[in-house]
Amino acid sequence: MNTHTTTAGHAAVPAWKEWLLTTDHKRIGIMYLVGSMAAFGVAGLMALIIRAEQMELGMQIVTSGTQYNSFLYFHGAAMILAFLIPGLTGFAANYFLPLMIGARDVAFPRINAFSVWLFFFAIILALLSFVIPDAPDIMWTGYPPYSVNTSGNTAFYVFTVHLLGFSSILGAVNFLVTVIYLRAPGMGWNQLNIFVWTTVAAFVLQLVFIPVLAAAVTLLLFDKYLGTHFYDPSAGGDVLLYQNLFWFYSHPAVYVIFLPAVGILFEIIATMSKNRVFNYKAAVYPGIWGIVAISGIVWIHHLYISGMPDWIRLGHMVTTLLISVPVGILVLSLWGTLYKGAITYNTAMMYAASCLYLLLIGGLTGIPLALPSMTLHLSETSYVHAHFHFIMALFSAFALFGGIYYWFPKMTGRYADGALATFSFWMNFIGVNVTFWPLFIIGKEGMPRRYWDYEMFKDVLVMGHPFEDFHKVATVGAGIIAIGMIMQTYNFIHSAFKGKPAPTNPWNSRSLEWTHTVSPPGPGNFGDTDVVVDENWTPYEYNK
């Protein structure tokens, strides 16, 4: 594999070309990181505009409902498809999975490079939708008939999903083959890092479910531009078909984001507690794989008010509630890993600790939403909006940021910790709470999602205050997050070049990416000697 890794060594090749044409999994990982952080920045800006618009009754910031809707569309689609999924399965898996299993690169480095190119093409296509006259305004879900009837350019949405879908499928095949065939000699399945397991599970989900999404949006394209009637009831189609296909992928996609985030959390907590993962096999088999097994039979909970037959809504109530079983086992392992640990605090561990809280709030507020009778009211309110932001946006993004701090010395040879890191963490943590708690409260009283105005509720008081007051608090929270994120981004860039130099294994981890390579690892990762592990080795063996 060594020969494929990089073109470094040909001194004549300029640096930009070396990056662009690289097949080295680490550089590809960094490219995913840069791309997904760029998407995060733009989509975050959209979030600020949305929050500023909702701050007061009436229209202040945007010029039309359609413009507001295209900002909403971009925020959702970019955060999920271009930030969270590529950030977790693109960046983190690319950079660290081969290192963790002792591989010199992924199984198919050129396909890996092609995946990242597709991802960048998708980002460019998504950004182009800002300069075309009819930007897509169909939300990230793209439900017909609206997405077919609208004058907005649905094709941009469809082709962006196609490109990202291809990218993910190729990545999935690549990483599954890598984990199956390129593990270091001696490394058994029960010796893998939890992060490797969660990534494998995420890629299995991508491989199984993406084709369904691709089919769903392709039929949408046909309906809009070729005059077919898959989703048109007036000609024998069915509008609910799309929603079923869409969520058949998009619910598992939640776990494509959630699982690697949990994996990162396990790595940080086990390393910083210098402790073995509590009940490793339970976390992996009934936990991670239990989630995978159930993920494909719960999608109707996104359709509780869509007019599906009663029997299937009740059936999916039971399966949805049962998700708490594998998640509960995972959570117990996560908590148990702290038990009798020797915890060191740094920025990564602060993010990890805050993730425990975000996971609890995000997970537990989902329980009412598992019940169709509760969801009849809560659906499409800002309660739902706050719930999935806690679990997807906040928990997963905080896990990713924690992971960046954790692996920063590995990627750059320098620490990103420091006063700025600590301060920006607290800004972010306080900001997300100030933003999303008010939305839970007014959501329960009926504040709808996706509204730029809520004048009809001006007489509804919650705890003596109108919705407007809660929106004001939430907008202040969004401003706090924005300041925190800007400081954090500056800190990452500054630390990458001028941060305090770190030793090879600054956290005294037992995991291969820390023990067997320099920081940052060179081409081929492990120098001249191949990694071999014995049967007693595990990445969490601190207390022999």
Next chain:
Amino acid sequence: MRKLLSAMTGLAGAALASGQALAQEIRNPAEEWEHLWDEVMMDITIIGVIMTIAAIVMLIKYRATSPDQVGTAKKLTTVQSISFALIPAAVFMADDFYLAANGWTVWNAYRRVPENAMEVKVTAYQWYFEFEYPDGTVADGLLGDDDLPKPILVPQGQPVVFRMYSEDVLHSFGLPYYRVKEDIMPGRITYVWINTEEAQTDAVLQCAEFCGENHSKMSNPIHVVPQDEFEAWLAKTAAEG
């Protein structure tokens, strides 16, 4: 086996019978919703508080005192490993089935329309609702002379079922006051019913499924008023229409 089957049929029959008995009295779904909400909140608060306290205690108690210190958790025995998977699984499953049973009961209140309900046909358009009463009177939900969405009236005392259909894109019939919501779409008829025992002028109908530019403006007050007031309004609406 046969015994088990007959027991199951018996149980199912009993469940059906009790369901029918319940359908005859007019339930109040919004009230039952609030009750279930309180129950679920209690449930998740207990879990949340236990887990939060456990996390905080461990995060403080197990701080490292020196950089070389390592965690001292023992490797679990097989019995311990299995127990630590099965016990939480059993606890969560028990809680799940408890919640599912309660959720199902409230679900029946929402979905079983009382037999004496008055039927109002709702047609949704981008971006307004239209209401057709049993006598054929049509009330549109457009803006009134005061530039505000016109209130839609229904009579007090008789349950009202809205049978809904869309002429263009997806919409949703959301009534936070009654804790209920259901999508409206072309190709299928959906329904929502409300208990109108109490008169009120606070309920706001809103579109709750994204439907385009004026999605945020698709709304009408829904008032429950005494029978005579309703009839006067209906006659006036018919005359104007």
